[in-house]
């Protein structure tokens with residue numbers, strides 16, 4: 116996406132960094148050991164802009180009952196999610212162990228399909244150490260010379276966004292205490308979890324205006340990321356705009372009056388998010404035209420994350436991707452959790468987005484899960500790009516020996532491909548020839 120595709124080119128990698136990428140190999144690199152790769156394409160590492168790794172220990176997405184408005188019911192799905200959580204607590208199992216295992220599963224699944232950076236909502240209990248261990252445990256053969264040259268020490272990075280919920284006073288205190296504790300754990304060394312940690316006020320029905328305002332203020336000071344589910348379902352709109360519908364009934368056992376009086380309308384949350392250093396609107400399925408215009412005026416600081424397969428799972432109305440693109444707003448791609456998605460492959464999200472909005476094009480959608488979020492998140496110097504100086508966090512897409520004459524055919528061959536994987540896995544699979 117930063118140059119035309121290079122056919123049969125050369126990439127020079129040393130100690131996990133790209134030193135050179137072009138059609139030709141300069142003389143000074145000719146003596147280096149070489150690995151020949153054929154029958155596939157190398158892409159930048161994929162960026163998943165919205166995920167809940169801690170929900171990865173589920174075999175199948177939770178079913179979504181039908182709602183009165185013709186789409187799937189978010190409330191019906193949340194009921195099932197809460198029941199799952201309750202069962203976990205009631206089972207007296209070791210919750211921390213279960214969550215750690217789920218995160219490990221999620222990180223592995225993301226990495227196996229070529230994802231190198233995940234924006235992840237985290238809830239208590241959680242530890243950066245869990246991500247650290249999982250990510251560093253991914254390399255199978257770190258002793259091999261090629262592997263060590265090719266792969267940086269850390270093969271996948273996580274941007275934790277601490278989820279904030281304040282449906283009542285007690286919950287409000289707990290949520291800030293948890294956020295404070297995690298933020299204090301941050302250190303300055305190069306780690307799997309990117310710092311500063313982000314904050315994720317959960318959604319308009321669970322996060323008051325006051326709390327979002329506080330989150331915006333604290334993230335503006337630290338230049339941290341803000342991520343919030345917004346305008347996700349028609350039920351959410353009915354609740355926050357008209358104070359009625361199934362959400363009102365669903366949330367009533369938990370909320371106190373103080374919280375209810377502080378629930379804002381979508382416009383009010385949007386105005387707060389537009390003030391942040393960087394904010395991601397998860398889903399934004401039902402943003403109106405004038406709301407999209409507003410976001411367009413702040414497009415360097417606010418982007419929307421479209422989760423194509425989750426969107427289909429909830430049978431939502433068409434996503435406003437075209438209108439957002441028309442206003443110059445980035446529409447990044449995310450998986451959301453395995454509770455609404457069969458797996459965490461961002462490559463599959465890319466293929467689905469291309470199928471849903473073919474007019475925007477395969478190249479556009481690839482930008483939205485590589486270079487575009489990399490620039491927005493200010494990480495393009497090291498991930499999401501193939502350029503000199505970037506880490507070699509790269510993706511391999513097998514193209515099944517198809518004849519490829521031009522770039523259109525290349526995109527088509529990638530759309531026909533059944534998988535994407537980390538480049539190092541392909542290299543390990545191949546018989547390596549060192550010359």
Ligand SMILES: [Zn+2]
Pocket residue numbers: 165166167344397451452
């Ligand atoms: Zn989500």
